[in-house]
Amino acid sequence: MYQYVKRYWFSICFYILAGVFGTVMGLGSSVVSKYLIDAVTGVRKDKILLFAVLIIGMTAAGIISNAVISRISARINVVIQNEIQADIFQKILYTEWKELQQFRSGDLLNRLSNDAVQVASSVISWIPNSITKLVQFIGAFAIIFYYDPVMAGIALLSAPVTVIFSRKFMGKMRTYNNEMREMTSSLMSFQDDTFQNIQTVKALDLTGVFEKKLQSLQNRYKEKMLDYNKFTVYTSSFMSAVGTGVSYICFGWSVYRLWSGYITTGTLLMFFQMANSLSSSFSSLIQIIPAAINAATCAGRLMSVSELEKENALDMEKVDRILEKEYKGITIELKEVNIHYKDGENVIHRGDFIANAGEITAVVGPSGEGKTTLIRVLLGLLHPMEGRAELKNAEGIKCRLSAGTREFFSYVPQGNTIFAGSIAENMRMVKEDATDEEIREVLEMACAYDFVKKLPKGMETVVGEKGSGLSEGQAQRLAIARALLKNAPVLILDEATSALDIDTEERVLKNIMKKEKGRTCVVTTHRPSVLSVSDHIYEIRESHLKKLK
Template identity: 55%
Template sequence: MEFIKKVIRKIKDGMLQEMFEETKWMYTYAKKYKFQIFFYIILGIMTTVMGLASSVGSKYLIDAVTGQDKGNIALIAIFIVAMGLFSIGINAVTTMISARINIRVNNEIQAEVYDKILVADWISMKEFHSGDLLNRLNGDVNTVASSILSWIPSLITRSVQFVGILAIILYYDPTMAVIALASAPVMLIVSKTLMKKMRDYNKRMRQVSSEVMSFNEESFQNIQSVKAFDLVEFFSNRLRNVQQNYKDVFLDYNKFSVYTSSFMSVVGMFVAYACFGWGVYRLWTGHITFGTMTLFVQLSGQLSSSFKSLVSLVPSAISATTSAGRIMEFFKIKNESKLEEEKVKSIQNNTQGKGLSVELDDVEFSYDATKTVFKNANVVANPGEIVALVGPSGEGKTTMVRLLLGLINAKDGQAIIKDINGVRCKISSATRRFFAYVPQGNTIFSGTIADNMRMVKPDATDAEIVEALKAACAYDFVKKLPDNINSKVGERGGGFSEGQAQRISIARALLRQSPILLLDEATSALDVATEREVLRNIMNMGYARTCIVTTHRPSVLTMCDRVYRIDSGVVCDIGEEEVEQLVRDF
């Protein structure tokens, strides 16, 4: 009882507790495939039993050949061959089963992690680099998926093999079994130290692997800037520094693995020599036959190998639980807040096409306690209006857009949308369905122009797509392309200028026909005449729309119904004279 209590205390302590929780999480996926895994285990046990039977058969075959035992040589030989063929067949079946389960589990975990990333709290997810996300989504998920199928079945089948071999050796010579188990106490003594070091190394390897992937992913995303600033050599040298860090950690881990493996090999070698020596002595003294000697040589090696295989499950378990822990970090992040969902549904059903107002009442927001982005902010935007947000860079225009999209939430005050019936609803991720958004920069995906457009409206007709492109002043260049709206687009809008990519993005937002349109510096790459034409087209599409734009260029401010300046944490409505002054100063 004291021993059991000690084991429980160990499990509850630190690393083992973490591994226990991570293993429980992995089990939630394993139990979904319990019947397939059970069948896989049965096949593994059958293969093990056939291997042991074949070894015993070889003993009787040799004894029959040497005349030390009477037996049907042909029958024994057929039995051995049959066991071998059955084993090959079962291995083929288990390989196919494992492939099926592995890909299913991998896809299931990957999809759940991907979905979690998409709905997780936006600020919390900003702590992860996109390269690290990719590494966890692919590398860590693959490690976990492989282990869910292989670890428990391997533990059971190898345990069966170990017990089976030990039982056979005990039957023929108990002393040989004791010698063969000599390495077990050594492994138990060093296991605690090995487990801690292995887990530390696994965590370090995962981290540096993410660093390499993050660097590559980020540099490829910004390859145009790398070339433009003539930074090819600089980034090439940075890659080598990142690689050197990875190399140092990898070689350190490799050295530890080599030392550990060499130590265990030496222990195993002495055990194997001791077993062989004992077998030779027993054969010399006439206590065993040549067949039994052959069986001992086979089984002693297999017993040592089986025990070593059981021990080798520890590193794979540590690797799997380490990866599981990295994946579980996502599931600990809270989801985006969805507020007043019933009101959101009511507004959606009762006010389609009739427009929505946006109101911010004494709203305060700060990313942390050190700096308030804005305080006591009051903003109103109604259907049929263009409302502008202006101000110096970094003072809160984009933060305001994030607040409207429900990516972040007000620390104080109220941010609401209001329908024509006066129904008010708090802004959150649930109200995002009422918004169409065109952000800064290039947001075009690879595929065709039509593919990009239909992301927001899958059932859109070609005519609807063309109409939206015309409204965004994009169809003039699209119609000149070889395949019109079905022309291919490269990654991040490759093949188009920034202005063309911006107009396609605007067209995509217009196709959605959302009651509120957010343009975050979305016309910055357009000339003034095109910018004004696009805004006029947007408001003349015959759809009740509230348009909110952030801009550094005051050229369109004269078209706006209201202009709000965000500066030094203050949001204020500026009058016509100030707007005219901004236009003159531009």
């Protein structure tokens, strides 16, 4: 949070100054009103006009400073909010894939939207507000003290009670805050999950189950919320009882002072206004505590995401050397690798694997044995705990597989991975300046052009999230076309032709290998048709990677 405060210190200081100015004007106009009343009641008749003009001037200055404050705060707020969101978004994108697995997407969304908003608004709310309110408090206290030190002493009576009280309850507030944020995350994750799988929910006739689940989550949230509310109602009632008691004592004392002739009517009225300022600034200062705790909780939740381990691009100097040259003809080699997920057993144990340029290397094996896991290693998403995982070019320059070697790969993932947007937009994600002609060519290679050209808007047709509006096989062919457009030296297909009929599958695979002679191709499959065109076959079974062909 301080990094943002530092970045916008000038605007924030201006904001604070405007706030302090408005407060000083408010206090000043109360003091002048004392003199005005004294003038009207006959103590100083000569200055009525001057005091009246002063009051109007100060009030106007106060109004203008408030307007300036709300403009500045809106500006700083939206700018900081955007920056925090962009920062966290970027950090999530560069976080190790494995680290992100512990978060549900709804939880990340909640942090990115709600927590970031809270932190942004706190930069412009509780830090400057506490300064403004402190100035108001000290100013009002100093003015009372100037006119009547005893009254000032009485006005301060509630301070020690409040300080002890708020210290005691800070820990509890922190716990409540954390719990409520986590519950909001669960709620959002559940809703996100439901909408992502709405077709399954309906098809399995689970609408009633999901409604009940939402209700149960909402009830838990409601109970926690009401619990917290009870806690805050008790604490704030106690605080206002203390505040009211003190202001009654102040009231009695100032009436007594007027009766005994120690102060004028104007001073009495000013005392009332000052006592009001004092108690309102004090209660604002007290209310800043929960706001600060809330902001700290949200900032902590953002930090726990932003401080996750970042991806390392390894051997970049060698990667650059390969990129400078003709970088076709890439060989991938895994040597005695052990691969597992967090705290799990080895999915692959001491595995050896080679995929050569110009060949199709197939990986087979029963479901859940580790084919996709192996591909995650090739893509530098997972790193072997032991062993070597590297690629080398035709000249023998070797680099370890990591985020830095990802640009050598085109990848068609398992499942539907088309994004919301037009077909052309989906294609241009991997090559921004691709011409329509280039897109058409890869669509043809992936046997997708036939159906795309029949769509009312051709390649400008817009599809929904996860390619909704397309059949599985159509989405697969678009994903293959996208991978081909990237034209990387290594192509990885993870069950990427599983939804195609055998003829189309064969044509696609032939087209892929025909275009680029030196391309390295790794496919995972269950289909014999793919195996028949493969040069080498590996099998993963019971954590062992075995070469069959």
